Structures are given as structure tokens and as C-alpha cells.
Amino acid sequence: MTESGSWQSLRDQRMAEPGAADEYAATKLAYELGKAVRERREQRGWSQSELAKAAGMTQSAVARFEAGGTVPTLNVLERIARALDTELSVRFVPKPGRPPRPSPA
Structure with a gap:
């Protein structure tokens, strides 16, 4: 098995575990928020200390x-x-391709 094949297999096994998809989504969000802050900080010419x-x-x-x-x-x-x-803008955006759920009665 190739190294990339082994990695893909391990990733698939981990993602099948309960809660893995939620953890992945939270980690992705944390990374994206951190990246956005770093980019804005660098645009201002600031160090992390500043x-x-x-x-x-x-x-x-x-x-x-x-x-x-x-x-x-x-x-x-x-x-x-x-x-x-x-x-700071926090929004709820519908996922593409999913019809909205009906409101509870």
C-alpha cells in the first residue's frame, strides 16, 4: 500500500468514529478564524505581541x-x-443544496 493510500485509509477510519466530523468542523473553523486574524494583523504590520x-x-x-x-x-x-x-460578524448561513426544514408546529 502506498503512503498516501495508508493515510487515506487512516483518515477514513478516524472520520467514521462518532463525533469525528464535528471535531473536524470545529478544528477547521478554529484554523480559518486564526488565519483571518493573522492576515489582518500582518496587513497592519503588527507583531503578535502588539x-x-x-x-x-x-x-x-x-x-x-x-x-x-x-x-x-x-x-x-x-x-x-x-x-x-x-x-465582528457572526452569521448562520444555510448549507448549499439543502432545502430548509419546516418550522416545528
């Missing part, structure tokens, strides 16, 4: 967040958004 100071956090907390290692609370996201002079 963002941390502006947001009332530690540099290590910013580093963990940017790496996708933590899922932040809304309060932390709001502090980071203010520090980066951005607006």
Missing part, C-alpha cells in the same frame, strides 16, 4: 489562536476585532 497588547491578551494566546489551536469565545473575538479595527 496585537496581544491591544487586545488585552498574552502573545502566547495570540499565537495559539492564530495556529488554530483554540476555539475562542465571542468575547475574545470581539476584543481582537476591536484591536484590529474590524467588525
Whole structure:
């Protein structure tokens, strides 16, 4: 079996475990949030320490967040958004290709 075939097989086994898909989705969200913050911070020319100071956090907390290692609370996201002079937007967006469920009676 090739190395990529072994990896795919292991991934498929792990994703079949209960709760794995939810954990994967949470990890993906944490990564995407961290990436967005890192990009905005770099656009401003700030170091992690500068963002941390502006947001009332530690540099290590910013580093963990940017790496996708933590899922932040809304309060932390709001502090980071203010520090980066951005607006935080949290939305619920229907998944494509799925009809809306009827309202409970």
C-alpha cells in the first residue's frame, strides 16, 4: 500500500468514529478564524505581541489562536476585532443544496 493510500485509509477510519466530523468542523473553523486574524494583523504590520497588547491578551494566546489551536469565545473575538479595527460578524448561513426544514408546529 502506498503512503498516501495508508493515510487515506487512516483518515477514513478516524472520520467514521462518532463525533469525528464535528471535531473536524470545529478544528477547521478554529484554523480559518486564526488565519483571518493573522492576515489582518500582518496587513497592519503588527507583531503578535502588539496585537496581544491591544487586545488585552498574552502573545502566547495570540499565537495559539492564530495556529488554530483554540476555539475562542465571542468575547475574545470581539476584543481582537476591536484591536484590529474590524467588525465582528457572526452569521448562520444555510448549507448549499439543502432545502430548509419546516418550522416545528
